[in-house]
Amino acid sequence: MAEPVLSIRDLSVEIPTRHGIVKPVDGVSYDIRAGEILGVVGESGAGKSMAGNAVIGLLSPPAHIASGEIWLNGKRIDQLRGEAMRRLRGKEIGMVFQDPLTSLNPLLRIGDQLVETMRTHLKISEKEAEKRAVAALEEVGIPGAASRVNSYPHEFSGGMRQRVVIALALCAEPSLVIADEPTTALDVSVQAQIIALLKRLCRERGTAVMLITHDMGVIAEATDRVAVMYAGRLAELGAVEQVLTRPQHPYTHGLMASTPLASEGKARLHQIPGAMPRLDAVPDGCAFNPRCPRATEVCRTPPPPRVKDGMAACWHPLVEDVEEKVS
Numbered sequence: 001m002a003e004p005v006l007s008i009r010d011l012s013v014e015i016p017t018r019h020g021i022v023k024p025v026d027g028v029s030y031d032i033r034a035g036e037i038l039g040v041v042g043e044s045g046a047g048k049s050m051a052g053n054a055v056i057g058l059l060s061p062p063a064h065i066a067s068g069e070i071w072l073n074g075k076r077i078d079q080l081r082g083e084a085m086r087r088l089r090g091k092e093i094g095m096v097f098q099d100p101l102t103s104l105n106p107l108l109r110i111g112d113q114l115v116e117t118m119r120t121h122l123k124i125s126e127k128e129a130e131k132r133a134v135a136a137l138e139e140v141g142i143p144g145a146a147s148r149v150n151s152y153p154h155e156f157s158g159g160m161r162q163r164v165v166i167a168l169a170l171c172a173e174p175s176l177v178i179a180d181e182p183t184t185a186l187d188v189s190v191q192a193q194i195i196a197l198l199k200r201l202c203r204e205r206g207t208a209v210m211l212i213t214h215d216m217g218v219i220a221e222a223t224d225r226v227a228v229m230y231a232g233r234l235a236e237l238g239a240v241e242q243v244l245t246r247p248q249h250p251y252t253h254g255l256m257a258s259t260p261l262a263s264e265g266k267a268r269l270h271q272i273p274g275a276m277p278r279l280d281a282v283p284d285g286c287a288f289n290p291r292c293p294r295a296t297e298v299c300r301t302p303p304p305p306r307v308k309d310g311m312a313a314c315w316h317p318l319v320e321d322v323e324e325k326v327s
């Protein structure tokens with residue numbers, strides 16, 4: 001099998017606070033291969049964005065990588081700083097954030113932003129970059145791309161602006177795209193279009209994607225594999241069909257049960273009782289145990305086994321039930 005584009009190994013991010021050191025990311029490991037879309041899902045505060053920001057060197061101090069390794073195309077990147085990390089962003093890692101305006105310079109025409117990004121990272125002439133800028137906008141579905149290169153970000157609707165951001169993220173041909181809640185700020189009517197666009201373009205190019213979302217619908221629509229995060233840790237990791245149809249972790253099951261499914265024609269809402277713990281009060285053992293219907297004594301003391309691909313970090317995974325039913 002091909003080497004992963006991104007490999008995160010036992011990554012922990014720490015923040016010193018008045019109440020002691022907290023770990024918004026705690027021993028997380030996963031790989032993303034070329035052309036693969038890994039969804040990172042979990043409730044607000046699970047540590048999804050922190051894990052993404054650690055990869056691109058954009059943790060806000062005092063948050064910092066405390067341990068673990070991050071490898072991109074066989075090169076270790078977790079210790080890169082300053083200019084070396086800036087070169088990596090844009091060239092090897094494209095970024096799409098929730099608010100398109102954070103990625104676009106309001107004072108520059110979008111054609112100039114595309115040209116500048118390509119000229120910084122690719123060895124091409126001004127003329128070639130201008131040609132590619134128009135093609136990039138056409139590819140993301142901006143009507144009248146040849147003239148729209150001269151428009152400023154504020155002259156686009158939210159959905160069109162996010163299309164421009166996707167063009168910008170992909171124009172230097174990165175091997176990895178990190179998309180952090182790319183549709184959360186958009187009208188529901190355009191959300192599916194943006195996800196479909198991102199998926200199509202990354203598939204065509206063989207780009208690896210880390211797609212961070214709290215939305216199980218987006219996970220089902222776009223991803224190949226899923227990493228479920230809870231209180232900074234991985235609860236479950238596996239192929240999307242497996243995780244969605246046969247979730248092993250009771251937390252994943254709870255997320256699914258609280259997701260309205262369009263196919264059912266009505267909301268199937270069973271909220272998970274309780275709330276994610278504060279990071280300075282993460283329970284001993286499995287962090288999910290106070291909310292978990294399956295918890296027993298063992299869940300309150302030793303931490304559950306670390307997640308491996310296709311497995312949940314759980315002492316009582318739901319797969320036992322499935323096996324019992326089958327046998």
Ligand SMILES: Nc1ncnc2c1ncn2[C@@H]1O[C@H](COP(=O)(O)OP(=O)(O)OP(=O)(O)O)[C@@H](O)[C@H]1O
Pocket residue numbers: 015017022024042043044045046047048049050051062214279
């Ligand atoms: N400076 C800080 N001090 C203490 N805790 C912090 C600090 N910054 C962030 N956190 C905590 O880190 C945790 C992880 O945050 P993160 O933004 O990664 O979560 P998330 O899963 O992406 O959630 P969301 O979907 O809301 O963005 C949260 O519980 C947050 O409260």
